């Protein structure tokens with residue numbers, strides 16, 4: 382069933398995109414063993430001028446806020462920080478001191494967990510003291526510490542469901558299924574929903590209210606505000622789970638170089654599958670900010686430093702991200718939105734839309750260093766306009782959808798990706814043996 386009227390594609394708001402990214406960063410595959418403790422792992426998105434300039438998560442030794450301080454220092458001034466959990470006082474005092482603009486957090490269990498541990502009541506006492514200190518820091522600083530999440534636009538959940546099921550990765554796996562079906566997708570999605578609800582939602586409503594009161598959100602404890610809040614949270618979790626399921630860890634599927642191209646060297650350079658999948662899901666999230674009514678594309682660039690850093694992301698660090706959209710600052714009516722099936726060449730969208738990879742390169746916040754491994758994750762095959770840009774920028778690896786490879790459409794073609802040499806290309810395929 383299609384819920385959409387042509388030309389009316391729902392978009393994720395920037396605030397919701399950043400909020401979802403913070404939750405998703407909490408789930409960044411751990412490169413080290415994290416002990417079970419009262420301090421929960423948190424994800425963090427650092428935003429400057431409404432652009433992401435940092436993606437981080439806690440490590441075994443440091444909280445996400447501490448990592449942001451180490452990595453950005455005084456550049457945190459005027460940034461907005463989106464946390465997947467309300468940060469503790471140790472982090473907050475330093476962040477406030479750095480002069481950030483706003484701090485948004487997901488309104489469930491904070492970083493220093495308030496989920497009562499029957500076995501150890503003193504830790505809960507400490508957590509309550511920390512929550513008090515956080516409130517005092519908040520009220521005595523000029524920084525806004527708040528919950529910024531917004532209700533999703535109408536039809537967003539349905540739109541994400543429809544488009545996720547049709548995305549390159551699901552279609553590719555479905556083709557290998559007897560009877561060409563996507564049942565595996567529905568199953569995977571249900572599992573993700575359960576998993577993320579248990580992590581990001583407090584199932585017991587009374588317990589949730591208690592926590593909200595302790596962290597200074599008593600005004601959200603009355604209805605209809607409380608039920609609206611929970612509904613917003615549930616919808617966002619649903620969107621995250623649906624998108625995460627669209628790049629599933631399914632049987633022998635993963636991101637590999639095409640059989641004949643895969644050398645042992647490439648095999649060793651390539652990322653662990655779970656990290657590649659994580660980054661591709663970031664790109665999928667970005668695609669829901671597209672301004673193209675028909676085809677949303679997201680791209681994210683990461684690099685792998687020479688050695689592991691203090692970040693929970695290990696040696697990986699964020700370089701830039703983008704989605705396909707009209708030039709910055711343009712208004713809805715400035716450019717044509719039509720594609721080749723609808724209108725004459727002169728009034729089609731293609732000459733005006735800036736591609737996801739182009740935006741990721743333009744608005745990157747770090748240089749691409751030739752001595753390091755850098756990688757771009759794109760939800761769709763890079764087109765002939767973008768392939769030379771990616772290579773020219775010195776990006777070493779491309780992880781992409783490949784459904785369009787070798788296709789020449791009326792205004793956009795995908796011929797160069799297949800022929801591209803000197804950049805390793807990883808697409809979603811079933812495991813192949815490595816040829817040396």
Ligand SMILES: Nc1ccn([C@H]2C[C@H](O)[C@@H](COP(=O)(O)OP(=O)(O)OP(=O)(O)O)O2)c(=O)n1
Nearest residue numbers: 673675676678705720734736737761762763764
């Ligand atoms: N690697 C890519 C590939 C495409 N795009 C963007 C540019 C356009 O906004 C849109 C074009 O997508 P399609 O090639 O799918 O063309 P249509 O949107 O016309 O769809 P169709 O497949 O029906 O031709 O995607 C992008 O940002 N990055």
